[in-house]
Amino acid sequence: MKPFILTPFILVILAGGYACQKEVSIENQPLMIDKQLQEKATRLAHELVIFDAHIDVPFRLSKKIDDISQRTQGGDFDYPRAREGGLNAAFMAIYIPPRYQKGGAKELADELILMIEGFSTQWPEKFAPARSVAEIRSNFAQGKISLPMGIENGAPLEDNLENLDYFYRQGIRYLTLTHSRSNLICDSSGDPQHKWNGLSPFGKQVVLRMNRLGMIIDVSHASDETFFQVMQLSAAPVIASHSSCRRFTPGWERNMSDEMLLQLKENGGVIQINFGSSFINNDYLRSKQERDRNIYQYLESHDLQEWDEAAQQHYGKYSREHPIPYADVSDVVDHIDHVVKLIGVDHVGLGSDFDGVGDSLPIGLKDVSGYPNLIYQLLKRGYSETDIEKICSGNLLRVWSEIERIAQQLQTKG
Ligand SMILES: [Zn+2]
Known part of the structure; x- marks a missing residue:
């Protein structure tokens, strides 16, 4: 469970979340x-x-x-x-x-x-x-x-x-x-x-x-x-x-x-x-911006560059713990x-x-x-x-x- 799940930021995201059921398969292709x-x-x-x-x-x-x-x-x-x-x-x-x-x-x-x-x-x-x-x-x-x-x-x-x-x-x-x-x-x-x-x-x-x-x-x-x-x-x-x-x-x-x-x-x-x-899905955009902010703060506070191994590890860990669901083809449409x-x-x-x-x-x-x-x-x-x-x-x-x-x-x- 994410420790900050009920921050105002997340509540905003939840309020504006997806309404429609997506027609997708696990193979990353829409079911035709x-x-x-x-x-x-x-x-x-x-x-x-x-x-x-x-x-x-x-x-x-x-x-x-x-x-x-x-x-x-x-x-x-x-x-x-x-x-x-x-x-x-x-x-x-x-x-x-x-x-x-x-x-x-x-x-x-x-x-x-x-x-x-x-x-x-x-x-x-x-x-x-x-x-x-x-x-x-x-x-x-x-x-x-x-x-x-x-x-x-x-x-x-x-x-x-x-x-x-x-x-x-x-x-x-x-x-x-x-x-x-x-x-x-x-x-x-x-x-x-x-x-x-x-x-x-x-x-x-x-x-x-x-x-x-x-x-x-x-x-x-x-x-x-x-x-x-x-x-x-x-x-x-x-x-x-x-x-x-x-x-x-x-x-x-x-x-x-x-x-x-x-x-x-x-x-x-x-x-x-x-x-x-x-570009096409606000939930994705906001979650990505949140992730970018987190990574940036981590780099700053640990005096790291993005290509440093410790930075890469943090990025991997954050991304695993906070996966962002992709948009799908119907969002483009x-x-x-x-x-x-x-x-x-x-x-x-x-x-x-x-x-x-x-x-x-x-x-x-x-x-x-x-x-x-x-x-x-x-x-x-x-x-x-x-x-x-x-x-x-x-x-x-x-x-x-x-x-x-x-x-x-x-x-x-x-
Ligand atoms: Zn461009």
Whole structure:
């Protein structure tokens, strides 16, 4: 029994706890009770284009190299499992940790771009680069998985607008303006210090230049002020490549509020729902925050670093004594439903954050083989094939096309 079971914090969690019975098996996959619907979901997953806006393969492989053309032991993405799940295109996130804002960000981005390009040159029958909507479609027709690239954290621009053009030429098609710390472009949702109160003067130039280049603006991780200023300034629609709805995680700025979603609709953009349990389930998020606080206090009071053995042991013990139940695939669909009810089915898609959220993925969506489970849940809730197609890729492709069109228009105007 937990010694602090009746603290006000825990009571709050209990009061807001799950109401619904989850359809899950112990094998970490949802029980697909309706056989016919299951077959339909699997068929659709393989017929439709599935385009995930945020997968962290470069981050994962930069820690431990793995052959993703084969089935891998760990990790959430590899070619065989992507095929099983029906995944056709995935933005590879070139994640630049905030500590590189002091230096080395551009070099790291260059290295990771080379890594991703290497997948298509090494395994050309399996993967292909994609720099436009047309290339996503032609790769799909050839049965190859598209690997377009986005940079997560604008630090590699290093205060030089020409670097934006440089990265566009290198094939980068979206830029997540910042990460968990404010940077040279804007404030972050994860940083208590709001240095710029939104976009910096340089950040405003970046937004306008991105419109002109046809680079997708990604507002995930940005602070609320940053988001609303981008909405004012951008001539083109934007994406949130891996965010969920704040309605389910009150007060957590990393997710988007209803007010922001309404603005996103006006802008014509799209929110790509993050699958991580802490993004989609408030019980999970609060328990994780409690665990993080405990671990942090332990490290502080024992003068330890997180990689020290004693720290690891404490983490293991705490986690065993306070297990946090995962969310499941129906929680992800709750977020999709919420967006659809609030702003319509044309503004929501998938941004799993596979290989980026660690061991926090929901039951039924543990890796890239899980998309049919998501489609099954959508069918179960009465979504039409047309709507499912929009959610799986249609909305993201529409937004990207619109960004390409606006860029052309701006360039011909001179
Ligand atoms: Zn992220």
